[in-house]
Amino acid sequence: MEHNESANITRKAPAMRRRWGMAIDLDKCTGCGNCAIACAQENNMPIFKDDSDLPKRVTFLDLMKVTNDRDAQYPNVHVAYIPKMCQQCEGNDPSDPKPPCVSVCPVVATDVGDDGVVSQVWSRCIGCRYCQSSCPYEARAFNWWKPRNEGRFQESLNPDVSIASRGTVVKCTFCSHIWKRERDKAVANGELDINAVLYTPACVASCPTGAMVFGDLNDPNSEVSRLSRDRRAFRLVHTIDEKPADEQKRLRGIKNYPNPKVYYLTSQQWIRDMQRFR
Amino acid sequence: MKKIDRKDFLTLTGGAVVGGLTGTVFSGAPFDALQWLVEWTQDQHRPPVGREHFIRTVCDQCRDRCELSIRMSDDRAVMVQTSNTACPLGQNALQLLYHSERIQQPLKRDGRKGSGRWTPVSWDQALTDIAAKVREKAQANKRHLIAGISREYNLSSALLDRLVAALGSRNSYYEATLESLTTAALGGVPQYDFENTDYILSFGARILEGWGQPNSILKAFKGWKERGTRFVMAETNMSRTASLADEWVPVKPGTELFLALGIAYVLVREKGRNSAGTGFAGWVTYINDFTPEQVAGITGVSAEKIREIADAFSRAARPVAVCGRGIRGISSSAAEITAVYALNSLVNTRAASLSQFAGLGNPPMSQEASQSYDANEAKRGLDEFIKDGNFELVFINGANPLHRSVYGENLKAKLENAFVVSVMPLVNDTALYSDYILPSLSFLETRTSAGDAVTTPYGQSRPAGQALLDLAAKIDEVRGAFPWGGFAELVGNAPAMRPAGNFAFNNEALKSQITLLKKLISEDRNYPLSLIPCEHPLVGDGDGLAFPYVLKNIDNYTYSLGKLWVLINRQTADAEGVSEGERIDIESSRGEIGSVRAHLTDTVAPGVVAIPLGFGQRANTKYAEDKGVNPKEIMSAEIDPLTGCADWWLTRVKID
Amino acid sequence: MKKIIDYLKNEFNSYSRNIRIALVVLCALVGLFIIFGIQILFWGLGYTDMSNLYPFGQWIIGDLGLVALGGGAFTTGFFLYIFRVEKLEPIINSTVLIGFMCYLFTLVFLVFDIGQPIRAWFGYTYPNWGPHLMPQSMLTEVVWCLTLYFCILFIELIPLPLKHKVLDKIPALHYIGHYMHKLMWIMAAAGTFLSFFHQGSLGGGMWGVLYAKPVWFDPMYFFWVIPAAMGGGTSFMLLCAYIAGKVMKKEVVPIETFHTLARISGVMLIIFLVTNAIHVYTQATIYVPAADRRYVDIFGGYYGLWMVVIEFLFTIAAIVFLNLKKFREQERFFLAGISLGALGVAMSKCTVVLHGSSVPNFPWRPFIGYNPTIQEWSVFLGGLATMVLIYMWAAKYLPLFPHLHKHENEEH
Incomplete structure (x- = not known):
């Protein structure tokens, strides 16, 4: 993709240590839902009797069912599942990431780290939901009810993730607690450069077909970086990517674009077509 | 001493207040209070931290036997680490292991059947009672009225088959699964490379x-x-x-x-x-x-x-x-x-071959059992057994035919009049009609071929197979048929698949069936539409609904805000006068299911209504309870002459 | 206890029938406000119809509306104290009180709207100041500006109770009230400055910075919200005073005051109309297409384009009625003008929130509808009812309308 020519991007100050990104090959995704379950398990998702109440439930990874029945008629139809988590937007300038949700937080509960991951401090959040409004990917969830893991479900809680209070916004952080865990282990093993440590988020680790790839977009040799430059790559409803380079430049002059760090790959034109509002 | 006048009093008071305030500020108390306030308002719960280690085990939920690594925090299993193996069945294992509605100890029915009221009893009492019932049936020459229904082929169902056979009954049935249907039709399960x-x-x-x-x-x-x-x-x-x-x-x-x-x-x-x-x-x-x-x-x-x-x-x-x-x-x-x-x-x-489940072989039988076994014929499959068969004592091994069989209503009536023993970890619709529920374990609590169990068993639960072995030990007549020391001993030598012989065309049965199916697919003026199931991959045909993380991932056009959705082709919906999101009723010659929402999409064929399976359960924990409707209630119930199971795939319906 | 009940009974019975009905309804709403307010504060926002897909609802409309309409207070103060338009003197007490209550209830609604009210003060202790002097989050700015402006309004309000018959007799308080009134231009100037600031932020900057949301993003937002508050707010101030006069069946404010403020309102509404038109134009032609979407698709969705149309029709009608002398001086058209002016501005806030949240983010998702629950309605209407009750109380017991007292004194 045109805008991504300079893959090796460093932040002005302080330097970007990592630029974690993800690539999801929709040609390999069968929509089995393993990633969603693994994510819920790893991140201690609250449990409610009626979690099929879609608009108010708390999930970090939403397996969106997408069809092209808007554009086509039977039998020229297709179905795909798009696993959607926080897309870790960075705005127009990757060296100075400006996700749409970070600047709006009145209490600095959310920030973007030097690894490019948009964090969320659950105990700082006052629950104004401004970040949720600003998010174009519906990636943030609000705890409308007090998060509960009733009875024995508490026994399976992951000690690395705390349970948020009622009335706070929570989100996917690319399982950055796993990175912390891995780095802690590295330190314990005498490793000095903790930023050299790699890790795999729970969803990626659980994918049975290897459709999800995770890594450092700053490292031009990483698989995710290679995939992000693949001609099959696209980003969710980020149709500016499809425009000619000079037009892109003009548009980026007008306004910021989310520029998410999650890339999707497909050989199916209809999935690309469905990214565009008609 | 000088009398303190008003001015002095004010000066002194003022001084005391100022001094006190300064002292308080410099003592740090306000900052401590603020700190406390911050912490108090930032309340959040951190799960207990323990020593991290990993335990290997094997998932027993299908024949793949995936190797899993379970991440532990002390003795709590906190994550199924899959390293690119296993499917949602394996990922859901922790939710079964730590389900809030796991049965802790044997339950005895208390109150009307289906009321869901139970009294906890000891294993000894439960097994003694059940064994007495079994002996009573055997003595009353009602051996052929003993039956067993299993979910799928595994070690515990092999033990149940053996127990039922040893008692002199041929009534061992399996729910309609890929394995049971193909075994009935072809004499083996197709293995595809x-x-x-x-x-x-x-x-x-x-x-x-x-x-x-x-x-x-x-x-x-x-x-x-x-x-x-x-x-x-x-x-x-x-x-x-x-x-x-x-x-x-x-x-x-x-x-x-x-x-x-x-x-x-x-x-x-x-x-x-x-x-x-x-x-x-x-x-x-x-x-x-x-x-x-x-x-x-x-x-x-x-x-x-x-x-x-x-x-x-x-x-x-x-x-x-x-x-x-x-x-x-x-x-x-x-x-x-x-x-x-x-x-x-x-x-x-x-790239395709047939193989069979080996089972545990035929048990030695007493003379009476042997006579009864020879004198009675088995039905061809579970649905036929529910519809036409008789039973007075039935073992349910993890199965849920009440929900999954199109003859669920018939089964309910029959279960009301029989002595029912269920072996399962969670109370499902069928178990609701039991006299006894024996709590069984998930694979994380049992010894597998990979080694020891990951966690200790919950409450007094036992492996399903162990429960059956313990029951057999209480029945003198069949004790000899179960020579194993315990279930753990059996696990190591679980019956493997073996190649099946050449397959056969059962022409007579097939011919009549083809004629019948031809009629089914032809136009029907009263019921112009075709009802076809469309499963949500995580829900499957119902088991998945017991898991809250499955509920979290049901999309808005399957089940949302208390309503089940069906998919209808746009043109068809136009012709039927159905608009997007409208509530409709679906009626077949067998009855009507009410109030589902219609989503109009061209992903379904013209003339077709696609409905998700697995919803509309009465029990199976509060997570599955009373969500949507069960389409099996109105689905085709024509019994297949070979498999003995209803062929419910296509149902002629109309919508209101 | 019995005394109190008797007193309340007598007090209640001293009113006319219509007022009694109004009092009962208002008190009932306040009762619901208390009941459901407790429910919301203690058991959370699950009882609202807001959701992860529709995070901002009725209370945000209330906040935006109150801040905009309360902006009439700073506008009136600005013209009275800075430009010395002395004709506005008779209405200033009323506007300051309304402005004060509008900001007070904005804060009240905000407290209900955030998920963690006990952390509400984090906005002061952990403000999101950006790299420069300007706060980075518009909400940080809103919190600070609202608080400061709220304090200013509070100070502006002090002379009002001090003029009460009893308090006025105490010499010290009389002089404090007198000199505070003289120095009020400082407060008015500071209030104007802060008001400009947060009108821009809560009204406009709040949405204009959401660059990933084509339904909101438009840098012009910032500029049309200020005239909206000045025009719509002054209309609202007129409307309140007008209704008070009708209810009390007295001339509470001289007619020249009404007409002077109506002219100011009319001129401000013209500026609002122009800036709003520019806003819609830039959004429709530059910013929405830049996100590869179409303006009519976004604003023609679930709630329909008619909301934008009505916003403009109301404003135009108000401009005609308030700026042309022959309409302004007919009571019917005057009333229509000030009502439509306030409604037009309120409508623009509804459009922002209702459309904004209902627009799908993904092409395969439908538009979302929003039906506020009883809890939301109770808190919203109960809040407004409380404001009305306070206003009624002030009108009866405080010198809210000095003109009225002057009049009464003359009669005696």
Whole structure:
């Protein structure tokens, strides 16, 4: 993709240590839902009797069912599942990431780290939901009810993730607690450069077909970086990517674009077509 | 002493206040208070931290036997680390292990059947009571009225089969699964070499969405593109599997069988292929009616396309034709299973073979048991048994026929009048009608071939097989048939699959069935629409709904805000006057299910209503309880002459 | 206890029938406000119809509306104290009180709207100041500006109770009240400055910075919200005083005051109309297309384009009625003008929130509808009812309308 020519991007100050990104090959995704379950398990998702109440439930990874029945008629139809988590937007300038949700937080509960991951401090959040409004990917969830893991479900809680209070916004952080865990282990093993440590988020680790790839977009040799430059790559409803380079430049002059760090790959034109509002 | 006047008093008070305030500020107390306030308002719960370690185990939920690594925090299992293996069945294991509604100890019914009121009792009391009931039936010469119903083939169901047989009854049944249906129709379970095949022709089997042994299929799927494997999917509605296929062949509802027969016609009549199956000569005679041209009229697939598929199939090196419509809830007629498997034998492929479950063999029987065993015939399958059979004492081993069988209502009536013993970890719809529930374990709590159990068993639960062994030990007559020291001893030598013999065409049964199916797919003026199931991969045919993380991932056009959604083709909805999101009732000749919401989409064929399976359960924990409706209540109930199970895939319906 | 009940009974019975009905309804709403307010504060926002897909609802409309309409207070103060338009003197007490209550209830609604009210003060202790002097989050700015402006309004309000018959007799308080009134221009100037600031932020900057949301993003937002508050707010101030006069069946404010403020309102509404038109134009032609979407698709969705149309029709009608002398001086058209002016501005806030949240983010998702629950309605209407009750109380017991007292004194 045109805008991504300079893959090796460093932040002005302080330097970007990592630029974690993800690539999801929709040609390999069968929509089995393993990633969603693994994510819920790893991140201690609250449990409610009626979690099929879609608009108010708390999930970090939403397996969106997408069809092209808007554009086509039977039998020229297709179905795909798009696993959607926080897309870790960075705005127009990757060296100075400006996700749409970070600047709006009145209490600095959310920030973007030097690894490019948009964090969320659950105990700082006052629950104004401004970040949720600003998010174009519906990636943030609000705890409308007090998060509960009733009875024995508490026994399976992951000690690395705390349970948020009622009335706070929570989100996917690319399982950055796993990175912390891995780095802690590295330190314990005498490793000095903790930023050299790699890790795999729970969803990626659980994918049975290897459709999800995770890594450092700053490292031009990483698989995710290679995939992000693949001609099959696209980003969710980020149709500016499809425009000619000079037009892109003009548009980026007008306004910021989310520029998410999650890339999707497909050989199916209809999935690309469905990214565009008609 | 000078009298303190007003001015002095004010000065002193003021000084004291200022001094006190300064002192308080400099003592740090306000800052401590603020700190406390901050912490108090930032309240959050951190789960207890323990020593991290990993335990290896083996998932026992399908024949794949995936190796899992469980991340532990002290003795709590906190994550299924899969390292690119296993499917949602394995990922859900922790939710079963730590389910808030796990049964802690044996439960005895208290109050009316179905009321869900139980009294906890000891294992000894429960087993003694059940053994007494069993002996009572045996003494009253009612051995043939003892039955066992299992969910699927595994070690505990083999033990149950053996127990029922040792008591002199042939009534061992399995719910309609891919394994049980194919075993009944073909004499074995088809094993497909998805890893090495170069041409896959699926007849409604949604093989990429959790069908069969999901993990091995998905692993093989990774390599299909590279190896140039061609995948052709014949299915009525567009599913993810069909979308991932190289080619989707849309067929009219319920006509997969006829497509298979049409392809067989081309292979036999135009390409001169032969099958080694017993009775092939007889089968060939009624292929004659299914020329590609005729099949084109029935299925809506053009004659050229049929010839093209047949040609590609016959020229492939290791093709497979896959039968078994659906994901977890499988419904295919014996005629269809036979016809599709016949394609494999017609091209003599090496990528498909039949194998059988070995079981534990026939038990030694007492004379009375032996007499009873010989004198009575078994029904052909579970649905037939529920509909026409009789029982007074039944063991339910993890099964849920009350919800999953189209004869659920009949079964309910019969369970009310029988002595019912359920062995399962969670109370499901069928267990609601039990007299005793014996709590069983998840695989994380039992010894597997990978080694010791991951965690200690919950409460007094025992492995299902152990519960049956313990019961057998209390019945003098059958004690001898169970010589094993315990379930753990058996686990190591679990019965493996063994190759089945050549398959046979059961022509008489198949012929009548084909005529019947032809009638079913023809137009019906009273019921102009076709009802076809569409499963949500995580829900399957109902088991998944007990898991809250499955609920979290149900999309808005399957079940949302208390309503089940059905999918209707746009044109059809227009003709029926149904608009997006409208509430409709669906009626078949068997009855009516009410109040589902309609989503209009062209991913379903014209004239088709697609409805998700697995919803509308009465129990199976509060997470599954009372969510949506169960379409099985109105689905076709014609019993298959070979499998003895209803073929419910296609139902003629109308909507209000 | 019995005394209190008797007193309340007598007090209640001293009113006319219509007022009694109004009092009962208002008190009932306040009762519901208390009941459901407790429910919301203690058991959370699950009881609202807001959701992860529709995070901002009725209370945000209330906040935006109150801040905009309360902006009439700073406008009136600005013209009275800075430009010395002395004709506005008789209405200033009323506007300051309304402005004060509008900001007070904005804060009240905000407290209900955030999920963690006990952390509400984090906005002061952990403000999101950006790299420069300007706060980075518009909400940080809103919190600070609202608080400061709220304090200013509070100070502006002090002379009002001090003029009460009893308090006025105490010499010290009389002089404090007198000199505070003289120095009020400082407060007015500071209030104007802060008001400009947060009108821009809560009204406009709040939405204009959401660059990933084509339904909101438009840098012009910032500029049309200030005239909206000045025009719509002054209309609202007129409307309140007008209704008070009708209810009390007295001339509470001289007619010249009404007409002077109506002219100011009319001129401000013209500026609002122009800036709003520019806003719609830039959004429709530059910013929405830049996100590869179409303006009519976004604003023609679930709630329909008619909301935008009505916003403009109301404003135009108000401009005609308030700026042309022959309409302004007919009571019917005057009333229509000030009502439509306030409604037009309120409508623009509804459009922002209702459309904004209902627009799907993904092409395969439908538009979302929003039906506020009883809890939301109770808190919203109960809040407004409380404001009305306070206003009624002030009108009866405080010198809210000095003109009225002057009049009464003359009669005696």
